[in-house]
Amino acid sequence: MLRSTRQGSQDNRAALASKPIKTGPRVYAEIRRMAMDYRFKPNERINEVELAARLNVSRSPIREALQRLVTEGLITFQTNRGFFCRGFDVEEVVNLSDVRIVLEERSVRLAIQRATDEDLAALVDWWAKTMARADAFSSAELTARDEEFHIRIARLSGNSELARMLEGINTRIHFVRKIEVEKHRRLSTTYTEHADIARAMVARDADRAARLMHDHISISVADAMSTVREGLARIYVDADQI
Amino acid sequence: MLRSTRQGSQDNRAALASKPIKTGPRVYAEIRRMAMDYRFKPNERINEVELAARLNVSRSPIREALQRLVTEGLITFQTNRGFFCRGFDVEEVVNLSDVRIVLEERSVRLAIQRATDEDLAALVDWWAKTMARADAFSSAELTARDEEFHIRIARLSGNSELARMLEGINTRIHFVRKIEVEKHRRLSTTYTEHADIARAMVARDADRAARLMHDHISISVADAMSTVREGLARIYVDADQI
DNA sequence: CCGTTTTCTATTGTCGACAATTGCGATTGG
DNA sequence: CCAATCGCAATTGTCGACAATAGAAAACGG
Numbered sequence: 001m002l003r004s005t006r007q008g009s010q011d012n013r014a015a016l017a018s019k020p021i022k023t024g025p026r027v028y029a030e031i032r033r034m035a036m037d038y039r040f041k042p043n044e045r046i047n048e049v050e051l052a053a054r055l056n057v058s059r060s061p062i063r064e065a066l067q068r069l070v071t072e073g074l075i076t077f078q079t080n081r082g083f084f085c086r087g088f089d090v091e092e093v094v095n096l097s098d099v100r101i102v103l104e105e106r107s108v109r110l111a112i113q114r115a116t117d118e119d120l121a122a123l124v125d126w127w128a129k130t131m132a133r134a135d136a137f138s139s140a141e142l143t144a145r146d147e148e149f150h151i152r153i154a155r156l157s158g159n160s161e162l163a164r165m166l167e168g169i170n171t172r173i174h175f176v177r178k179i180e181v182e183k184h185r186r187l188s189t190t191y192t193e194h195a196d197i198a199r200a201m202v203a204r205d206a207d208r209a210a211r212l213m214h215d216h217i218s219i220s221v222a223d224a225m226s227t228v229r230e231g232l233a234r235i236y237v238d239a240d241q242i
Numbered sequence: 243m244l245r246s247t248r249q250g251s252q253d254n255r256a257a258l259a260s261k262p263i264k265t266g267p268r269v270y271a272e273i274r275r276m277a278m279d280y281r282f283k284p285n286e287r288i289n290e291v292e293l294a295a296r297l298n299v300s301r302s303p304i305r306e307a308l309q310r311l312v313t314e315g316l317i318t319f320q321t322n323r324g325f326f327c328r329g330f331d332v333e334e335v336v337n338l339s340d341v342r343i344v345l346e347e348r349s350v351r352l353a354i355q356r357a358t359d360e361d362l363a364a365l366v367d368w369w370a371k372t373m374a375r376a377d378a379f380s381s382a383e384l385t386a387r388d389e390e391f392h393i394r395i396a397r398l399s400g401n402s403e404l405a406r407m408l409e410g411i412n413t414r415i416h417f418v419r420k421i422e423v424e425k426h427r428r429l430s431t432t433y434t435e436h437a438d439i440a441r442a443m444v445a446r447d448a449d450r451a452a453r454l455m456h457d458h459i460s461i462s463v464a465d466a467m468s469t470v471r472e473g474l475a476r477i478y479v480d481a482d483q484i
Numbered sequence: 485c486c487g488t489t490t491t492c493t494a495t496t497g498t499c500g501a502c503a504a505t506t507g508c509g510a511t512t513g514g
Numbered sequence: 515c516c517a518a519t520c521g522c523a524a525t526t527g528t529c530g531a532c533a534a535t536a537g538a539a540a541a542c543g544g
Binding site: 287289290291301305321322323324 | 494495496497
C-alpha cells in the first residue's frame with residue numbers, strides 16, 4: 001500500500017479532460033500568465049507547494065517552470081529562500097521602454113529593407129480590418145492586437161533574435177500596456193499611429209517609419225508613473241476578487 | 243536498507259571539499275559554461291542521466307539548470323524529446339550582432355548622459371592598464387577583458403535591463419568572440435578602438451562614441467562566415483581531446 | 485529485397501520522500 | 515521592556531522510483 005504512487009495524478013489528468021495538454025507546458029503557460037498579470041503580488045514570495053496544489057501537480061514541473069520564468073525576468077529567485085514575483089516599479093517600466101524603442105526602430109528599418117511588398121500590404125490590410133472592428137473588442141483583445149502589430153513587424157525584420165527579444169519585453173510590459181490601452185480607449189490615437197507606421201513602411205520611408213515608431217512607443221516618465229500607480233491599485237484591489 | 247537514501251550524494255559533497263558551492267548554482271554554472279564553449283556539439287542531444295552522472299548529482303538540478311539555459315538561448319528543448327545544444331550558424335551570429343549594435347550604441351549614449359566624470363575617467367584608466375599588460379594575457383583572459391569593457395559601459399548606462407540583455411548576448415556570442423580575439427591577436431586594433439571609445443565618452447561626444455562603437459562591433463557577413471567555419475573546426479576537432 | 489508493423493529499449497516526465505535550511509515565535513537574561 | 519538565543523514549524527533542495535513516451539531494432543508480409 002505504499003506503492004500506489006502516482007495514482008492521484010492519474011486521476012487529476014483524467015479529470016482534466018483525458019490529456020489535453022502535457023503537464024509541463026501547461027503548468028509553464030499558466031504560471032507565466034499569472035506572472036504577466038500580476039496575479040502574484042509584487043515581491044511576494046511564491047509558495048511552491050501551494051502553487052503545486054492549486055495546479056494539481058507535483059513541485060517538479062512547478063520549479064522547472066519557475067526557473068524558466070526567472071530568466072525571462074518575470075520571476076525572481078534567491079537560493080534557499082525561493083521564488084518571488086518580480087517587483088512593479090516605474091524604473092523597470094522606463095528601462096524596458098527605453099530598450100524597446102531602439103529595438104523597435106531597428107525592427108521597422110529592417111522590415112522595410114527586407115519585407116516584400118505583399119507582406120507590407122498585408123500588414124496594412126490587417127490593421128485596417130482590426131481598426132474597423134475596434135469597438136467590438138474587449139480591452140484584452142485590443143491589447144493583444146496592439147502586441148501583434150509590433151510582433152508582426154519584428155518578424156518581417158527577418159531577424160529572429162530581434163523578434164525574440166521584443167517578445168520577451170512584450171510579456172514583461174504586458175500589464176502596463178493593458179492599462180494604457182484602457183486609459184486611452186476613447187482617444188484612440190494608437191490605431192491611427194499604427195496605420196501611419198504601416199503606410200510609411202509601404203512607402204519604404206525608413207526614417208519616417210522609425211521616427212513614427214519612436215514617438216509611438218515613447219512615454220514620459222510622468223505617464224509611466226501614473227500608469228504604475230493605476231496598476232498598483234488594480235493589483236491590490238481587483239486581485240482579491242478574482 | 244531501503245532507506246540509505248541520499249547517502250551517495252552526501253559522500254559526493256564531502257569529497258568535493260566539504261561544501262564549497264551549493265549544488266544547484268554550481269550545476270547551473272558548470273552547464274552554462276559547457277554550453278558557452280560548445281562542449282556539447284551543435285544540435286547534439288543532451289542526455290540528462292549521463293550529465294547527472296558526470297556532475298555527481300541527480301537529474302533534478304540538471305533539468306532545472308537546463309530549463310533556465312533554454313530561455314537564455316544556450317539550449318534548445320523539445321517536449322518528450324529532451325534538451326539539445328543550440329545550433330552554431332552564421333545567421334544566428336549575424337542576427338545577434340545586429341541586435342548588439344543598437345543596444346551598445348544606446349548604451350554608450352546613455353552612459354555619456356548619466357555617468358560621472360570619475361566613472362568615465364576610471365574606465366579610461368582601467369583600459370589603459372589593461373592594454374599595458376595585454377601581452378601577458380591569455381586569449382581567454384583577453385576575451386574576458388573585452389567583454390568586461392562593454393559590460394562596464396552598459397552598467398554606466400544606468401539601465402539595468404539594457405545591461406542584462408547585453409550580458410545575455412555576450413554569453414551567446416562568447417565562443418565566436420574568443421575566436422575573433424585569437425584571430426586578431428597580432429593586429430590589436432581592438433585595444434585602440436576601446437581606448438578611442440572611452441576617450442570620446444570622456445569628451446561627452448555622444449555621436450562620435452556611438453559611431454565608434456558601431457564600427458567597432460560591426461562585422462561583415464564574410465567575417466562571420468570565416469569565424470563560424472573556424473569555430474566548427476574547433477568544436478569537432480579540439481573538443482575530442484579535452 | 486523493401487516497406488510496414490510490432491516489440492523492445494533507452495530516455496524523459498512526474499511523483500512522493502526526506503534532509504537541509506530559513507525564519508518566526510517563544511523563552512530567557514539583562 | 516528589550517535584546518539575544520534557542521528551538522520549532524514551514525519551506526526549499528535533492529534524491530531515487532516508476533510511468534509514459536519516442537526511437538531503434540526486430541519481425542513480418544508482400
